[in-house]
Amino acid sequence: MNGIHDMGGMHGMGPIEHEPESTEPVFHQRWESRVYALTRAIGPWRKWNIDTGRFHIEQIPPAEYLRMSYYEKWFTRMVTLLIKTGLVTSDEVASGKPAPGSKKESPALKPEAVPAVALNRNIPPNNDPGILPKFTPGQRVRARNMQPLGHTRLPRYARGKVGEIDRDHGVYDFPDTNAHGQGPKRQHVYAVRFSAQQLWGPEASPHDFIYLDLWDDYLERV
Amino acid sequence: MEEPQDHQHQTVPSDISLRVKSLESLLVEKGLVDAAALDALVDTYEHKVGPRNGAKVVARSWTDPAFKQRLLANASEAIAEFGFLGLQGEHMVALENTPQVHNVVVCTLCSCYPWPVLGLPPAWYKSNAYRARTVIDPRGVLKEFGLELSPDMEVRVWDSTAELRYIVIPQRPAGTDDLDEDALAALVTRNSMIGVEILEAAK
Numbered sequence: 117m118n119g120i121h122d123m124g125g126m127h128g129m130g131p132i133e134h135e136p137e138s139t140e141p142v143f144h145q146r147w148e149s150r151v152y153a154l155t156r157a158i159g160p161w162r163k164w165n166i167d168t169g170r171f172h173i174e175q176i177p178p179a180e181y182l183r184m185s186y187y188e189k190w191f192t193r194m195v196t197l198l199i200k201t202g203l204v205t206s207d208e209v210a211s212g213k214p215a216p217g218s219k220k221e222s223p224a225l226k227p228e229a230v231p232a233v234a235l236n237r238n239i240p241p242n243n244d245p246g247i248l249p250k251f252t253p254g255q256r257v258r259a260r261n262m263q264p265l266g267h268t269r270l271p272r273y274a275r276g277k278v279g280e281i282d283r284d285h286g287v288y289d290f291p292d293t294n295a296h297g298q299g300p301k302r303q304h305v306y307a308v309r310f311s312a313q314q315l316w317g318p319e320a321s322p323h324d325f326i327y328l329d330l331w332d333d334y335l336e337r338v
Numbered sequence: 339m340e341e342p343q344d345h346q347h348q349t350v351p352s353d354i355s356l357r358v359k360s361l362e363s364l365l366v367e368k369g370l371v372d373a374a375a376l377d378a379l380v381d382t383y384e385h386k387v388g389p390r391n392g393a394k395v396v397a398r399s400w401t402d403p404a405f406k407q408r409l410l411a412n413a414s415e416a417i418a419e420f421g422f423l424g425l426q427g428e429h430m431v432a433l434e435n436t437p438q439v440h441n442v443v444v445c446t447l448c449s450c451y452p453w454p455v456l457g458l459p460p461a462w463y464k465s466n467a468y469r470a471r472t473v474i475d476p477r478g479v480l481k482e483f484g485l486e487l488s489p490d491m492e493v494r495v496w497d498s499t500a501e502l503r504y505i506v507i508p509q510r511p512a513g514t515d516d517l518d519e520d521a522l523a524a525l526v527t528r529n530s531m532i533g534v535e536i537l538e539a540a541k
Contacts, residue, residue: 121447121448122446122447123446123466123469123470124444124446124447124469124470124472124473124474124497125446125470125473125474126466126470126471127470127474129465129466129467129470129471130467131467131482132462132465132467132468132471132479132482132483133461133462133465133467134460134462134482134483135460135461135462137460137527137528137529140460140461142383142384142388142457142458143380143384143458144461145355146355147354147355147358147359149380149384150358150359150362150376150380151358152379152380152383152458153375153376153377153379153380154358154361154362154365154371154376156379156425157371157372157375157376157379158365158370158371161370170447170448173448182466186449186461186464188354191354191357191358191361194361195361198365203368203370204364204365204368204370208364208368209360209361209364212360212361212363212364213364213367214364214367214368218368220368220369221368221369221370222369224369224370224371224372224375225371225372225375226372226374226375227372227374227375227377227378229375230375230378230379230382231378231382233379234379234382234387234424234425235421235423235424235454236424236425239428239429239501242429269447269499269500270499271446271447271497271499273446273473273474285429285431285500285502286429288500288501305500305501305502307431307496307502315473315474316474321477321489321493323489323490323491323492323493324476324477324492324493324495325492325493325494325495326473326494326495326497327494327495327496327497328497328499329497329498329499329500329501329502330499330500331500
């Protein structure tokens with residue numbers, strides 16, 4: 117979707133407010149750490165995948181998206197998906213109490229399993245000789261001009277632009293289908309090198325290049 | 339296509355910390371999460387997983403040419419030698435800064451970041467300003483971090499649009515020939531591994 121989340125190239129966002137690295141805490145508020153941990157602890161129930169999760173952040177209305185902090189967006193997403201997948205009801209969220217007679221779920225992620233979960237791979241291996249690449253390094257490609265209403269990882273700023281395949285990263289789930297329960301449609305992902313002048317015009321530095329990781333279905337031959 | 343959800347969360351107390359507390363107690367009571375596991379997850383990312391991991395990888399790449407070769411050829415496998423594995427670091431790519439090429443990493447669409455080697459991202463990395471500006475004005479962004487690159491230096495911006503996660507290998511500072519791997523690792527900052535800082539020699 118052409119959402120506010122797709123902000124590469126936008127103006128007007130102001131300076132970057134960076135705290136000194138030596139004093140910045142991992143979490144600025146306790147509730148942020150709880151939102152992070154809750155999201156990770158709910159993950160093992162496998163009620164939604166990473167692409168569905170990202171799509172639900174993208175659906176936060178633009179004005180709210182810009183106002184909210186990062187973990188506020190995570191919290192909003194979690195509440196929406198918990199209700200949508202039936203893990204909780206909106207009445208339960210409103211009251212903070214389980215509905216009378218609702219069954220107790222098990223097993224929750226246990227503390228002793230946390231090190232393993234922290235270390236776990238969450239995405240499948242990227243080598244699959246059965247899925248052939250459509251493009252090869254060095255080849256010129258055009259990012260498709262497309263405006264899907266659903267989830268996509270092809271940013272607007274690259275659509276219709278010509279770049280060069282830098283390297284083949286192997287095979288990955290396709291977000292545009294995977295986010296919507298339409299299957300992983302696994303295919304090759306490439307680092308594609310675009311000149312800043314191709315993306316932003318002749319005023320850009322001739323020495324600047326932007327690399328995007330793009331799936332086969334985002335690309336066409338030039 | 340589904341419409342954006344209506345905002346159920348607004349019916350809970352308006353203060354975000356109260357809303358989070360309320361949700362946590364609901365999920366614990368329902369048996370969906372275990373509070374001790376939440377504590378362990380927070381502890382992991384506050385104290386165990388962070389940019390010191392990435393710094394060790396960088397220091398070894400400076401001292402061990404064979405490791406550096408493995409790192410640039412297949413960063414996931416080379417980093418796995420340290421055991422720095424897991425979510426948001428499954429498929430790693432290492433980007434080497436040289437006197438001719440400077441690399442910098444961003445995620446314009448969300449805030450993808452290599453958790454197992456750098457920990458959770460700093461607030462500025464997740465900011466609208468960094469996400470919007472880095473791809474269109476990398477030199478202006480770097481200048482705000484105090485980094486002025488020569489106009490003929492090649493700048494490569496890596497927008498993490500897929501499941502690959504990037505770590506920049508900064509140039510080894512001059513005057514560090516007599517330092518061992520641990521002392522070198524202590525010089526490596528998080529920001530240098532994102533690509534918004536160049537390392538200075540130890541004073």
